[in-house]
Amino acid sequence: MTRDKAANTIGTNELSRRSFVGAMASTAAALGLGRCDLLAKNTPLMKKADRYRPNVLLIVADQHKADVMGNAGHPVVKTPRLDRLAESGVRFDRAYCQDAICVPSRTSFMTGLYPRTTGCVDNPNKPPHHDKLFPLQQVFQRNGYRTGCFGKRHLPHIGELALGWDRSATTISPKLDPSDENYTDWVTERGQLDAHKRDFGGSHDADLMSHITEVREENRTSTYATDKTLEFLKECKDEGKTFFCWTNYIFPHQPYTPLQKWIDMYPPEKTELPESVSEPLENLPPEMQSWRRNTQRPWNLSAAAKDHDLYRRYVAYYYALTSEVDACVGRIMDGLDRLGLSDDTIVIYTSDHGDFVAAHGMVEKCALGHNVYEDTLRVPLIVAWPKRFLEGAVNKSLVELVDLYPTLMDLLDLKRPKDAPELPGKSLIPSLTENKPTGRKYAVSENWNQATVITERYKLGVWIDPGPIPKYKRRDNRERFPDQLFDREKDPLELKNLIDDPKYTSVRKELRAYLDEWSDSTPNTGKRQYVSNWVSRQER
Secondary structure: OOHHHHHOOOOOOOOHHHHHHHHHHHHHHHOOHHHHHHHHHHOOOOOHHOOOOEEEEEEEOOOOOOOOHHHHOOOOOHHHHHHHHOOEEEEEEEOOOOOOOHHHHHHHHHOOOHHHHHHOOOOOOOOOOOOHHHHHHHHHHHHHOOEEEOOOOOOOOOOOOOOOEEEEEOOOOOOOOOEEHHHHHHHHOOOOHHHHHHOOHHHOOOHHOOOOOOOOOHHHHHHHHHHHHHHHHHHHHHHHHOEEEEEEEEEEOOOOOHHHHHHHHHHHHOOOHHHHHHOHHHOOOHHHHHHHHHOOOOOHHHHHHHHHHHHHHHHHHHHHHHHHHHHHHHHHHHHHHHHHHHHHHEEEEEEEEOOOOHHHHHOOOOOOOOOHHHHHHOEEEEEEEEOOOOEEEEEEEEEEEEHHHHHHHHHHHHOOOOOOOOOOOOOOHHHHHHOOOOOOOOEEEEEOEEEEEEOEEEEEEEEEEOOOOOHOOOOOOOOOOOEEEOOOOOOOOOOOOOOHHHHHHHHHHHHHHHHHHHHOOOOOOOOOOOOOOOHHHHOO
């Protein structure tokens, strides 16, 4: 265990339980209530025979950049329902994913383990010890919850990682995402399969994969995931079942194919681009440079560099998709209210990773080329539970998505198998109830070729040996490009690499020392997927 973890990890222990009880008592006093009035029904800390457990609704968008929300201060994007959710709970301003690629990130937060431990560091990876990872749905089922999963689950198709749900419906290929029901059959019955295929196949012929959809609003993947979620919530209400529901939206991930009604909110010709859209190529890692030079659709960034209207359309369409997701979240929240479930449901909103949204002149996440930039590593995270957690609080301390798993275990007193691996994350209960700092000094994110350590001010990205990965990705950036060090206080856009600046030698050494310590102490059970070798240019 690292010094940081030893000093700060809360996990499932008496300290966090006492903090929760104390916070509830303080909240009760502030509301003019007696301690028992607030805790008698709500606390998971009561005797087992009387224990009350709330429902849990986890809503995950795909590729939602952290600051593209009204509640995060975005000057243009309209997200009224996410704003309302943030007003009713705690928004974590600096939450980071553990890998800026879909499947590894989802596998990580659903198991509470780092990618190197699960063995899933890239989308095609199949964890070698999948039967020992115990994803959330398995744990909730073992503890008497009814489980439902709707939308783009996108976990490794192996063993019980993606399975084990009481009810499920997928919006991607059933072969990749086995489910009881699937969107393909549903949209075919509605006569719009071809329009859907145009979005998810024909969009490869569009500039920056951006075009207006022909799928009607009532037939969208987001509508389908929302409808199935509402059906599940009603079933649980009618049957008196406590539930864990995971709802997943494909958007605002590419293809950027919004409805016209949402585009009308963000006219492309009026869309402003980020300051770094024309960042010099030499600043960027090799694969990102290649993307910026690309002339072929869909990622014809060379054309976009000459015609910024292409960038503007992509950004406007991304905003439009974000507002579509927001509206769907609103439908679910209205459903909770209508069913009388709001007070008894913990709602979590987050994303598996972000999107460049034209920062650094880039589109989507360019998973091949980096795992360091704020645009793709930092994600939205809002957690709400009426009358139990703080309302309208913003917590600015470092959070990792692996913290969600131990928080739910701790809060709900859920039991895991005795042979389950140790959880590296922190319980967020003190932050949710008292807005206390998480105590996390460092956050870490790692994919197959770059690992990054993040502090309150600095960020260090280190290239690593990619190991035996697919041939088309077999590029070792350790010989081609320096490591990356950013001072985010002075350079929030991450434009100036300070890795060779002697003024920052002590910072580089400190972050590198922590990364080495983290690497040594974090189980690397996925060794056959890649080789974690930290020898970089600066250390030779």
